[in-house]
Amino acid sequence: MIAHLSKPALVLALLAGTAAPVSAQTPADGQKLAFDRSKGNCLTCHVIKGGDLPGSIGPELTDLKNKYSRDELIAIVTDETKRNPLTVMPPFGRNRILSEKEINSVVDFLQTL
Template sequence: MLALMIGAFASTGAAQAQSAAAEGQKLAFDRSKGNCLTCHVIKGGNLPGSLGPELIDIKSKYPNRADLVAIITDETLRNPLTVMPPFGRNRILTEKEIEAVVDFLQTL
């Protein structure tokens, strides 16, 4: 019985993570929200920009999830000369939306 409950919980957790990543992808590709494609090449995205780095292999580049959240929230704290918009500070994305975008980026 306990094994079934643990298996069901693990399955639910994986489904929720996949759902959050799918929501994050929508936000990242949405030209009126995350708008990541304006500056970044992202697999599966149309008409990407080239101002920022290509977003690939993100989980190995940023193994600490909090670093990636901080970059999206307000990269000017780390790099005052960045052109990366402060999505959190300017309330372009909510904390929940930033978490979803990070979920998506970590799948790349």
């Protein structure tokens, strides 16, 4: 962790890009965002295993790791309108609904489905 580094070592680590992340994101963090009705809100439109009161506007989210690459999932969550201008899916990244870190966390979760 960063806290154990001396000030000069911390500066060198940050400059070298080798410092440990402040807080690592996990698929569980992504699930929390995906199920959060005020943030990711994926359940409003999608059936997701383990989610309550799912919607049916979008496809059921299953087997995503085999259907899409990580980069494709990031692009879909960030701004699906680039691939499909007629989509009703919100552009979570373009509209800053989710940060880049949060999108990556959600994709980590989606890849477990």
